[in-house]
Amino acid sequence: MLPGNTDFILDPANVIFLGVFALVLVVVVGTLASAIVSARRAVVRGQAAAILWHEEFEELPASARDCRHAMTGEMPGRRCERAFDCKGCETHARLLADAKPLPAIDAGGFFVLADRLYHRGHAWLKSEEDGTVTLGLDDLATRLVGTPDALVLPAVGERLAENGPAFRLKAGKARVRVASPVSGEVVETGSFAKGFLLRVKPDGPLDTRALLSGREAAAFFGRERDRLQLVLSAAQGIPALADGGVLVGDLSSAIPEEDRDRVLGEMLLEA
Amino acid sequence: MDDTLIGRGLRRTSLPRFLLWLVPWAALLALGLYAVYLCFAIGLNQTNMDNRFAFGLWIYLDLTVIALGAGAFFTGFLLYILKKKELKAVINSAVVIGFICYSGAVGILMVDVGQPLRAWFTFWHPNVHSMLAEVTFCLTLYLSVLAIEYAPLVLKNRRLKEVPGLLVLEHQLHKVMVVFAGIGTLLSFFHQGSLGGLYGVLRGNPFAFREHIGIWPTTFFLFILSAAAVGPSFILLTTWLVGKVSRKRLVSPEVFQTLAKISGWLLLVYVVLKGIDSLVWINSTSPKTGVQVSSFYAHPPFGTWVLFAEVVLLGLVPAALLLSRRVRARTGLLVLAAAMACAGIVLNRYVMTIQTLALPSLPFDSFLSYSPSWQETAAFLAVLGYGVLLYSISFRWLNLFPEERELATKG
Numbered sequence: 037m038l039p040g041n042t043d044f045i046l047d048p049a050n051v052i053f054l055g056v057f058a059l060v061l062v063v064v065v066g067t068l069a070s071a072i073v074s075a076r077r078a079v080v081r082g083q084a085a086a087i088l089w090h091e092e093f094e095e096l097p098a099s100a101r102d103c104r105h106a107m108t109g110e111m112p113g114r115r116c117e118r119a120f121d122c123k124g125c126e127t128h129a130r131l132l133a134d135a136k137p138l139p140a141i142d143a144g145g146f147f148v149l150a151d152r153l154y155h156r157g158h159a160w161l162k163s164e165e166d167g168t169v170t171l172g173l174d175d176l177a178t179r180l181v182g183t184p185d186a187l188v189l190p191a192v193g194e195r196l197a198e199n200g201p202a203f204r205l206k207a208g209k210a211r212v213r214v215a216s217p218v219s220g221e222v223v224e225t226g227s228f229a230k231g232f233l234l235r236v237k238p239d240g241p242l243d244t245r246a247l248l249s250g251r252e253a254a255a256f257f258g259r260e261r262d263r264l265q266l267v268l269s270a271a272q273g274i275p276a277l278a279d280g281g282v283l284v285g286d287l288s289s290a291i292p293e294e295d296r297d298r299v300l301g302e303m304l305l306e307a
Numbered sequence: 308m309d310d311t312l313i314g315r316g317l318r319r320t321s322l323p324r325f326l327l328w329l330v331p332w333a334a335l336l337a338l339g340l341y342a343v344y345l346c347f348a349i350g351l352n353q354t355n356m357d358n359r360f361a362f363g364l365w366i367y368l369d370l371t372v373i374a375l376g377a378g379a380f381f382t383g384f385l386l387y388i389l390k391k392k393e394l395k396a397v398i399n400s401a402v403v404i405g406f407i408c409y410s411g412a413v414g415i416l417m418v419d420v421g422q423p424l425r426a427w428f429t430f431w432h433p434n435v436h437s438m439l440a441e442v443t444f445c446l447t448l449y450l451s452v453l454a455i456e457y458a459p460l461v462l463k464n465r466r467l468k469e470v471p472g473l474l475v476l477e478h479q480l481h482k483v484m485v486v487f488a489g490i491g492t493l494l495s496f497f498h499q500g501s502l503g504g505l506y507g508v509l510r511g512n513p514f515a516f517r518e519h520i521g522i523w524p525t526t527f528f529l530f531i532l533s534a535a536a537v538g539p540s541f542i543l544l545t546t547w548l549v550g551k552v553s554r555k556r557l558v559s560p561e562v563f564q565t566l567a568k569i570s571g572w573l574l575l576v577y578v579v580l581k582g583i584d585s586l587v588w589i590n591s592t593s594p595k596t597g598v599q600v601s602s603f604y605a606h607p608p609f610g611t612w613v614l615f616a617e618v619v620l621l622g623l624v625p626a627a628l629l630l631s632r633r634v635r636a637r638t639g640l641l642v643l644a645a646a647m648a649c650a651g652i653v654l655n656r657y658v659m660t661i662q663t664l665a666l667p668s669l670p671f672d673s674f675l676s677y678s679p680s681w682q683e684t685a686a687f688l689a690v691l692g693y694g695v696l697l698y699s700i701s702f703r704w705l706n707l708f709p710e711e712r713e714l715a716t717k718g
Contacts, residue, residue, distance in 0.1 A: 041431055054435070063490060095709075
């Protein structure tokens with residue numbers, strides 16, 4: 037049975053003993069191999085961005101996982117369980133069908149533009165007449181980042197995956213990625229001065245069901261302002277909500293340098 | 308570079324201070340590696356072991372770290388199989404500690420065997436009648452499983468997870484972790500047991516020999532139970548220690564309390580069974596071989612205090628403390644109780660390894676004393692140095708305690 041081993045006796049006890057270990061070894065190697073094969077398959081199918089997004093969503097504190105309908109007051113306290121993917125959410129579809137006029141909501145002191153759709157990771161998307169979309173950083177994130185030390189944009193021709201990294205920013209000690217609201221091919225790179233950072237040709241018909249606009253976006257920014265206050269006050273060691281005043285324009289200077297990475301990561305939903 | 312490797316929201320000491328912290332442990336490892344070199348280059352005459360005292364400091368170390376490292380398999384079992392979700396807070400640290408303990412034990416075994424290049428002999432020429440064959444197979448496989456369990460922690464490093472392939476592999480490995488947790492439990496069950504069985508089957512040594520249940524001596528079951536009992540205590544102790552050294556809150560108090568409760572109950576069951584086993588041994592097993600138990604305790608320093616310390620002082624007392632709600636509410640006492648539980652198992656493994664071999668087992672035999680050579684001691688300490696180095700590096704650049712960031716944010 038074992039070449040070169042003249043002492044080995046092929047009896048039931050020996051076969052059971054070695055058989056059990058061989059079986060365990062096969063299970064270990066087989067499970068590991070299946071994980072590697074599945075990983076490779078997922079990468080080839082372009083699922084890496086979605087997996088990263090779901091993993092980071094799982095690590096978000098509960099306060100960052102509010103359902104869009106909780107923010108508008110339609111379903112107070114409801115937490116999202118679908119990584120902000122509203123497309124397949126039955127509750128979202130039902131609430132859209134039953135949509136009733138709701139009171140206006142304070143946008144938390146941030147600009148919410150009517151022609152933009154907002155992603156929960158603080159990127160905006162604007163549909164252009166030529167069928168492309170432009171992407172940029174929303175007002176809250178722009179104020180948080182300030183003037184970045186570096187802006188790393190993908191090259192023209194590169195592909196973006198929905199919820200995958202759209203571009204990266206470096207500001208002081210902080211290094212963050214901004215999640216893309218859309219899947220598609222980068223056709224032009226912009227800059228803060230140009231008013232957009234990327235122009236993207238979407239894959240197929242544009243599906244914006246997971247994005248926020250109008251009153252929902254206003255509610256989202258109001259909630260994000262509260263969350264930012266908690267994140268910032270924790271950075272100063274004393275969690276407390278401010279009870280008055282207005283947000284300063286340059287939020288970036290209000291963040292201690294050693295907390296900048298954490299604060300930006302938490303607000304831009306990167307674990 | 309260093310900053311970009313540290314997980315987001317985690318505060319770590321400056322790189323120069325961290326490197327300074329590593330220096331003494333690296334020195335310890337280097338000294339141990341030199342001792343290992345001497346053992347390989349000159350031979351096992353560098354140790355104070357001989358044919359009569361064939362198990363010394365190294366086997367004692369192996370038995371001890373394997374028992375303490377049981378927290379890895381047992382925490383994995385509780386989290387992935389029994390779904391005790393609160394233990395998610397310590398599973399990463401438990402895996403790293405388990406990996407350190409088992410890799411350290413296997414490393415020392417390679418030196419102890421003296422011919423590491425022939426290590427494969429044990430797989431190709433297995434003595435299936437030896438408990439050690441089972442231990443070797445289980446240890447090797449379980450170390451592989453621990454390495455697989457460690458991999459996702461590394462792949463989840465902030466920089467590495469930017470590589471899509473590595474991130475997806477981490478995700479897929481996490482999905483099948485329940486399989487590895489199950490296999491780890493099975494393997495640990497048998498090798499912890501076989502390490503105990505190793506002594507319980509020594510018919511020629513009445514101090515170690517025990518009654519059998521089926522084909523296994525009682526020590527087989529006692530070793531499994533004691534390792535499972537002390538594993539959570541060791542996780543508790545190390546988590547507290549790391550928190551103190553790093554000056555951070557790593558887990559919520561509820562996690563400590565859960566670990567203490569689990570450890571306390573298992574320790575209590577172990578102490579009761581160990582007590583019954585000792586009574587049977589004292590009144591039946593040993594007298595049947597013609598040796599009264601009192602003769603085992605007639606050789607200083609191994610008096611009856613050893614048995615008392617092992618079963619009562621470092622067994623029953625910490626079990627009672629760990630099960631007390633009042634004690635669990637006070638971290639200081641909780642840590643003391645966990646340390647006592649760990650010390651009890653450390654003493655048990657010492658008794659099983661060193662006292663067993665020191666006592667005379669034949670009429671013409673005499674009580675032997677053994678003290679390790681500096682090479683043995685250095686190799687032993689090298690495992691400690693290696694463990695602290697690997698744990699420190701893991702703590703700095705991997706996210707060992709998922710609750711740490713949230714606890715830091717809460718202030």
